Amino acid sequence: MNEGFSTVVASGQGNAAQLLRAVAEQLKVPLTTIARETELAGRAGGVAFPDTDTATSLATQHTLASIAVQSDIALRLVDGYLLGLNIAEGQQALDFEPVSLAALMTDTAQELHALARQHEVQLEVQLSGKFAPVMAHAQGVRMALLSLGYGLVEASGACGNTRLSLAVHRTSRGVTAGLYGAFEALGAAEWRRAITQIGLSQRPMPGLAATTGAGLFVAETLFAAMSTGLRVGRFRKQSGLAATFQASQQLRLV
Amino acid sequence: MNAAPVLLIEPDRSLARTYRTALEAAGYMVEWAGTAQTAIGRADEQRPSLVILELQLAQHNGVEFLYEFRSYGEWQDIPVIIHSFTPPANLATLRQTLENDLGIVATLYKPRTSLDILVAAVRRHVPAESTA
Numbered sequence A: 001m002n003e004g005f006s007t008v009v010a011s012g013q014g015n016a017a018q019l020l021r022a023v024a025e026q027l028k029v030p031l032t033t034i035a036r037e038t039e040l041a042g043r044a045g046g047v048a049f050p051d052t053d054t055a056t057s058l059a060t061q062h063t064l065a066s067i068a069v070q071s072d073i074a075l076r077l078v079d080g081y082l083l084g085l086n087i088a089e090g091q092q093a094l095d096f097e098p099v100s101l102a103a104l105m106t107d108t109a110q111e112l113h114a115l116a117r118q119h120e121v122q123l124e125v126q127l128s129g130k131f132a133p134v135m136a137h138a139q140g141v142r143m144a145l146l147s148l149g150y151g152l153v154e155a156s157g158a159c160g161n162t163r164l165s166l167a168v169h170r171t172s173r174g175v176t177a178g179l180y181g182a183f184e185a186l187g188a189a190e191w192r193r194a195i196t197q198i199g200l201s202q203r204p205m206p207g208l209a210a211t212t213g214a215g216l217f218v219a220e221t222l223f224a225a226m227s228t229g230l231r232v233g234r235f236r237k238q239s240g241l242a243a244t245f246q247a248s249q250q251l252r253l254v
Numbered sequence B: 001m002n003a004a005p006v007l008l009i010e011p012d013r014s015l016a017r018t019y020r021t022a023l024e025a026a027g028y029m030v031e032w033a034g035t036a037q038t039a040i041g042r043a044d045e046q047r048p049s050l051v052i053l054e055l056q057l058a059q060h061n062g063v064e065f066l067y068e069f070r071s072y073g074e075w076q077d078i079p080v081i082i083h084s085f086t087p088p089a090n091l092a093t094l095r096q097t098l099e100n101d102l103g104i105v106a107t108l109y110k111p112r113t114s115l116d117i118l119v120a121a122v123r124r125h126v127p128a129e130s131t132a
Helices: A014-047 A054-088 A101-118 A138-159 A188-197 A214-225 B013-025 B036-045 B062-071 B088-101 B115-125
Strands: A097-099 A122-127 A134-136 A163-171 A174-181 A230-235 A238-245 B005-009 B029-033 B050-053 B080-084 B104-109
Touching: A014 A054, A014 B013, A014 B115, A054 A101, A054 A138, A054 A214, A097 A138, A101 A122, A101 A138, A101 A163, A101 A174, A134 A138, A134 A238, A138 A163, A138 A174, A138 A214, A138 A238, A163 A230, A163 A238, A174 A230, A188 A214, A188 A230, A214 A230, A214 A238, B005 B013, B005 B036, B013 B029, B013 B115, B029 B036, B036 B062, B050 B062, B050 B115, B062 B080, B062 B088, B080 B115, B088 B104, B104 B115
Parallel strands: A122 A163, B005 B029, B005 B050, B050 B080, B080 B104
Antiparallel strands: A097 A134, A163 A174, A174 A238, A230 A238
């Protein structure tokens, strides 16, 4: 088991871990059903609701789109949680490979687009320079950044932040990938306290997220399983959560 | 020209109904089976042009089903698409067997596969109308 293994996963040891895994696996079925049923209803459009006027039809389409986005996010968070669990328990090899954080961050922004639009949050990818690839578990980092994005976009909607920067930048520790915004309630002490509250509180970060903040903790679980801590960071007068990686020595061409 | 028959092996009834609706809208004739045993019976009644298979089945797993399915001469060349809740990473060790020995033409991870993607995958291997 990896050192620094997250509280989220560690709290689920033994039977509890098996139960959580089973629940997560089981959740995929109803969530997929919702996602596909929504897709089918969206395809039908006016045919499914022939007697509704245009405004009602538009509202229905809007609702369907919202359900589709939410069910997709929930499925990805479940997958992220299970991936973190598999890595932490050694059921999935932690194969490191050269990963371009800039490319991953751009992909993450695209994946977050629909959710950000729903929450009226503007996404900005900020790449401060050129970066050599870092050695990381590509799938894990991709899923962790996406989960972090889900958490912070939803937090943005809840606390009035309208702009989220998806940044890759250099710090004294290495190459850092983080998501930043005007989150006044996000400090190192609050984050530490939130980590200890997972599973004990329905709102571990009351100043930031109106919900459980599942995306943040799935990201934390994944980064911890990969022995890469997720920490509070700052970027251009914004605060957020970030992880730092070491550049690949073999591929340092930039 | 007839609608090409597709055998959908899907244990979840709600999901099966959704996939069936989407495939029928795309012009296919769908036979549904919730278990491996039923699937063999359905295939016996009408030879499918393509099989869509969930690996996580009650009583038998999908790989066991595939070995039996391929053991019958008349079904050896029917394309099979795996459409499953089993994550692709979990199938890594089986991939060579699935592709080379069991004739899998595509592997789709169900939570990430939209109806459009599923229909497109079926279309790649079987046109909606067949001369059979």
